[in-house]
Amino acid sequence: MQQIIITLDGYSSCGKSTLAKRLASYFGYKFIDSGAMYRAITLYFLRNVVDWNNSEEVVEALKNIDIEFQYNPEFKQSEIFLNGENVEYVIRDLVVAEKVSEVAAVKEVREFAVALQQSYGLEKGIVMDGRDIGSTVFPDAEVKFFLEADLAVRVQRRFKELYEKNPHVTLEEVSSNLAHRDYIDSNREISPLRKPEGAIILDNTNYTKDEFFKIAVDKVKEVAAKLEA
Ligand code: CDP
Ligand code: CDP
Secondary structure: OOOOEEEEEEOOOOOHHHHHHHHHHHHOOEEEEHHHHHHHHHHHHHHOOOOOOOHHHHHHHHHOOOEEEEEEOOOOEEEEEEOOEEOOOHHHOHHHHHHHHHHHOOHHHHHHHHHHHHHHOOOOOEEEEEOOHHHHHOOOOOEEEEEEOOHHHHHHHHHHHHHHHOOOOOHHHHHHHHHHHHHHHHHOOOOOOOOOOOOEEEEOOOOOHHHHHHHHHHHHHHHHHHHHO
């Protein structure tokens, strides 16, 4: 199959990263979790008490941020490094999740992240998930997915995931965080979450991960076959 770009966008906890990782591994592509980049920047801002409403402070802080993805063969996944530190797990904490959408709405932050994301896609052969990947980062991507799932199901799935790591987390906290982020992400001025033009819409409410993966792989192969015809 010729090297293409596959994008996945949608609300929080629709199963984007889970599907993106599996697609990348199946096709032998790079996987980039763009949300992890916004989370890593947020972690840096929180740790260094950067006021993200002050654009001068933001511009100065971004000069000190180096983000890299490295493949971890033990867990067979790419992990994010912030200034040389593996922050793949710490960025999933609710403390970061509570602020990330505010940080991700800042113009300078988006310009910084989008430029980096576009540089990863120069050679194609990439799967990237996020909110604006098919609309802004790679508007010409060969395959664009837009994922959906009912809010109650998304909350349950994310709660289960967070609870396994921290039994103090509550369903209410997770539910309000998802609703809050979905609202900010859909209503911000720059690159709000939208269904990209030409996107394939997949609803993940009633599928297992395996079933959903199979549906998506078949769609990618269908598009690839047309490109090669
Ligand atoms: O995993 P989950 O869907 O909960 O979130 P994520 O993909 O880790 O993204 C965290 C946050 O980063 C989102 O709620 C958005 O505010 C922001 N984000 C964004 O603005 N644009 C992207 N392309 C990806 C994430
Ligand atoms: O990246 P995004 O925030 O869209 O979602 P995710 O982190 O890939 O998935 C959210 C949670 O749903 C994870 O705990 C997945 O294991 C789980 N899940 C899923 O992705 N797909 C299913 N069919 C069932 C559960």
